[in-house]
Structures are given as C-alpha cells and as structure tokens.
Amino acid sequence: MRMDERRVVAEVHRLTLRELRLWxxxxxxxxxxxxxxxxxxxxxxxxxxLLCDLKKEMGLSSDAMPVVLGLIDRLNETRRHLRHLMNALEAQPAEVRQDIMATFRSLKHIEGTLEDDQ
Known part of the structure; x- marks a missing residue:
C-alpha cells in the first residue's frame, strides 16, 4: 500500500504532519x-x-535517535543475513547440515565455558 503524507498522519494518530516532515x-x-x-x-x-514509540512513549531524545535507529537497522540487517544463511544451510545435504550443527554446538559450548571462566 502506498500512502502520501496526509494519509500517513491519518493512519498514525500520534503523529503530526510537522513531525513526519521533520523525521x-x-x-x-x-x-x-x-x-x-x-x-x-x-x-x-x-x-x-517505532519512532512514535521511541519519542512519545519512551521519551528518547532527538540526539539519541540516530544511534538507536542505527542499532535497530544493524540488528535487522543481521537478522536478514541469518535468514539467508539458514536458507543456504537448508539447501545442503543432511550430512553436511549435521556436521555444521555439531561444529556449532561445539563452538557454542567452548564459548560458554570461556564466559564462565571470566
């Protein structure tokens, strides 16, 4: 669905046209x-x-907004990469997937042990 500014403001009741243009x-x-x-x-x-929640519900300052949005964008990008990786793994033969999972569990176990030592 494609919307112009006025339709967005009508759709998001917490938003003003001025805020939308500023954002x-x-x-x-x-x-x-x-x-x-x-x-x-x-x-x-x-x-x-999300911006309405961050600004109006959580009181996030305008100075902090680029940092928070950058982190959210990076997290979403990482999730996309993980989905692509999972799709690539699913396309592999069962024995390859099993070997990869065994290695992953081993590395995860080692990492957990290292964290316990700290």
Missing amino acids: VDEGWVRPAKKADGPVFDEIDLARIR
Whole structure:
C-alpha cells in the first residue's frame, strides 16, 4: 500500500504532519520520492510507528535517535543475513547440515565455558 503524507498522519494518530516532515528531513524515515511528494509504504509506516514509540512513549531524545535507529537497522540487517544463511544451510545435504550443527554446538559450548571462566 502506498500512502502520501496526509494519509500517513491519518493512519498514525500520534503523529503530526510537522513531525513526519521533520523525521523525513532528518533521514529517520526514507520514503520514495515522487513528483507530487513523498510516498510511504508499509515498512515506512512501521518505522514511523517505532519512532512514535521511541519519542512519545519512551521519551528518547532527538540526539539519541540516530544511534538507536542505527542499532535497530544493524540488528535487522543481521537478522536478514541469518535468514539467508539458514536458507543456504537448508539447501545442503543432511550430512553436511549435521556436521555444521555439531561444529556449532561445539563452538557454542567452548564459548560458554570461556564466559564462565571470566
């Protein structure tokens, strides 16, 4: 679903048009640019709702926002990479998957032992 600014503000009741434009100017939301203005999709809408939560519910300052958004973006990127890795593993023969899982468990056990020693 594609939405213009006014539709986004109507959809997200905690949001003002001024805030939305500021967040776009800050780069916290990156809608597609069209001749008649920005166009927002479902991912933009989810991010706007997250921004409302961070700003209005949690009181996060504007100075801290880029750091928090950067961490969230990195976490989401890592999750995407893990999904791709899982898909690649699923495509392997059963014996390869079993060897990989055994190695993973071994490394996880070693890591846990090292953490206990600290």
